[in-house]
Amino acid sequence: MTKKRLVPMLIASLLVLLLSACTAAPASDPSTAPAATDTAATTTGAGSEIGVSIFDMSDKFVSYITQGMKVAATKNNIKATYVDAANNSSQQVQQVAAMIKSGVRAIVLIPTDEASATSSIELANKANIPIVVVNRYYPSVDNATAYVGSDSLTAGTMQMQEVAKLLKGKGNVAIMNGEMGTEAQAKRTEGNKQVISKNPGIKVVLEDTANYDRAQGMALMGKWLASGTPIQAVVSNNDEMIIGAILAAQLENKDKDIIFAGVDATMDALEFMKAGRLQVTVFQNAPEQGAAAIKAASDAAAGKTVEKQIMVPYELVTKDNVEKYIAKWQ
Missing domain, CATH: 3.40.50.2300 (Response regulator)
Structure with a gap:
């Protein structure tokens, strides 16, 4: 079986698992x-x-x-x-x-x-x-x-400023939007792009929505990776989508080559960060x-x-x- 056929099958299998069970949360969750x-x-x-x-x-x-x-x-x-x-x-x-x-x-x-x-x-x-x-x-x-x-604009700005710092002002970025038309989606992405506009070495090469959902984030990241477009960072409107992106990248052993950034600082996201798999998030209290x-x-x-x-x-x-x-x- 070719790798191109194997990866979508693995992603589909993991999507089923994600829909039936998420990362275990502490008793205080x-x-x-x-x-x-x-x-x-x-x-x-x-x-x-x-x-x-x-x-x-x-x-x-x-x-x-x-x-x-x-x-x-x-x-x-x-x-x-x-x-x-x-x-x-x-x-x-x-x-x-x-x-x-x-x-x-x-x-x-x-x-x-x-x-x-x-x-x-x-x-x-x-x-x-x-x-x-x-x-x-x-x-x-x-x-x-x-x-x-x-203030969602502040979240997107803070998030992208840290990503730009980690990229040292240069690289290809993919943006994962939440539910289109929501205030959080619009303003967080606006904040991202305002920072990018001040960093001419950073370019948005891919952008799409995964509706704030982990499984959809995983599917979207799988699609992006299959496209062959070089990606140095994925910036997501929330943590659930970025966790999905990390899982998809892990399937192709690309997770160590990409900077991942989310928003919310949920417990699941913090565990990913502690494990060195997520680099940036923004705590929304x-x-x-x-x-x-x-x-x-x-x-x-x-x-x-x-x-x-x-x-x-x-x-x-x-x-x-x-x-x-x-x-x-x-």
């Missing part, structure tokens, strides 16, 4: 938190419940945000109910409508898309119920009570975003003034400080 509907804590005052609609509880990074919410709710004795929209826009809008009908005092929303964000915010505003949007920004979010997130959202919603429900935008800073992670960020998950 937020992805092990209760799913679907959950009451984080009983409340001391009637009517202080917060309704939380999450676009997809199976998304690993979102599970970290959710865990941050639950910890904050428990700590502050806030009753919060969590529901999974299962990446269904109309279902999320229905969930928000049901929350309003049930008498929640505030809503926290991780939106599925722009349509669900727009409709959910309109419903909450019409009912005079505070609504706090977390992590996923769309233009309609400006009409919400508050937005909690991190998901638990802090979740905690800030619960606090903002609780404060707004109590009639307190909350900031319109609550931004949680990004932090660069490399082999030199990886242990510090591993400790954050333990």
Whole structure:
């Protein structure tokens, strides 16, 4: 069997394994938190419940945000109910409508898309119920009570600056985009390209989307490697896609020849970095975003003034400080 036929077969086999099982997480991994509907804590005052609609509880990074919410709710004795929209826009809008009908005092929303964000915010505003949007920004979010997130342009800039440093200002770069049209995809890639424009020796030779997904990242990297295009670095909008890229490169023994960079600093990514397989990531403090959202919603429900935008800073992670960020998950 030729190598050209063998590699796609190996990639296909690994994709099946990835879909059935991911890298084992520590006991403290937020992805092990209760799913679907959950009451984080009983409340001391009637009517202080917060309704939380999450676009997809199976998304690993979102599970970290959710865990941050639950910890904050428990700590502050806030009753919060969590529901999974299962990446269904109309279902999320229905969930928000049901929350309003049930008498929640505030809503926290991780939106599925722009349509669900727009409709959910309109419903909450019409009912005079505070609504706090977390992590996923769309233009309609400006009409919400508050937005909690991190500056994606900064993430892409920090990420690419470190890659340019490792490349010593020269090399071919492949960019893996997340879900096209999302704020994180657009701004992180914009940040990447702004840095590249200041480094004439660096060239973008390949660019495509893998929708923030590890298996899709692996398939895309396999396609790029099969093209024969020389690649010195792969820069991804998130960690899940870059892990997939690393696994695909490993199949052809190319992983040691390429610089890999992601965003989020998830526990899985930090383990890859500790093993010397990932060179750059940018810590997005998901638990802090979740905690800030619960606090903002609780404060707004109590009639307190909350900031319109609550931004949680990004932090660069490399082999030199990886242990510090591993400790954050333990």
